[in-house]
Amino acid sequence: MDNNLNLLPPDAPVSQETQGASSPQAPQLPMPPKKKKGKGCLIAVGIFIFLMILTAIFSDGDDKAKHDSDSLAIDSTEVVTEDMVEQSDVVTVDSAKIIELKPFFTEKKDEFTGIIWVEPKTRPKYTNANGICTYFALNSEGKPENLRFLIQYYADDWLFIDSYTFLIDGNTYTFSHPDVERDNNSMIWEWSDTGVAQSGEVAQILYAIKNAKEVKIRFNGRQYHKDKVLSQKDIKAIRQPIEYVEALGGRF
DSSP states (O other): OOTTOOOOOTTSOOOHHHHTTOOOOOOOOOOOOOOOTTHHHHHHHHHHHHHHHHHHHHHHHHHHHHHHHHHHHHHHHHHHHHHHHHHHTOOOOOHHHHHHHGGGEEEEEOTTTOOEEEEETTSOSSSSSOEEEEEEEEOTTSOEEEEEEEEEEEESSOOOOOEEEEEETTEEEEEOOOOEEEEESSSEEEEEEEEGGGOHHHHHHHHHHHTOSOEEEEEEOSSOEEEEEOOHHHHHHHHHHHHHHHHTTOOO
């Protein structure tokens, strides 16, 4: 062994000459950074969720606004309805008309019920007489109610009336099933006394007579009938009680 051989310390760098024939190593290039898988998908999902949340928020807002609008409309309708009811309950009294009509009527108080019956002075005192009129009652508060239509037929022979036909200014109206009562001695009489509220036919007939110029009535019996032209006195006995009811704040 050559004692003159220089030994290098273990950690000394080795020169190319020292490495001898060993081939040089290729330089190592830096590796590109690794992409994080799924990051783009997460962003897309996040945006989608965000848009869904915004849509839900605005949708709730629109629903709430619509609900509030509907509630306001309902409240407004209720207010209008209540106002209409209150207005319909308002009683309008025509004092001048009352003063004008009162002299044409008599008032009879039922001492048992306290009801005052208001009748035209032209009403027949008894049922055994021809006559036609309307009349009504005043309750304990002085308000008109129970408007009625009275028809009386007095003659030599029975008709056994089962209906009435009215010819009012050329238009025909029928009162089909009146509740007719009968009595007789040497003569016969048949009559009906009907509450206007009980019969739509009667209400229609009276409404027509109220503004009529010419009125005829046919008493329809089982086999025969009898016709009569109503006088202006008869028409007034029908019309004036209706006008009196309205003047007192009642309704027809």
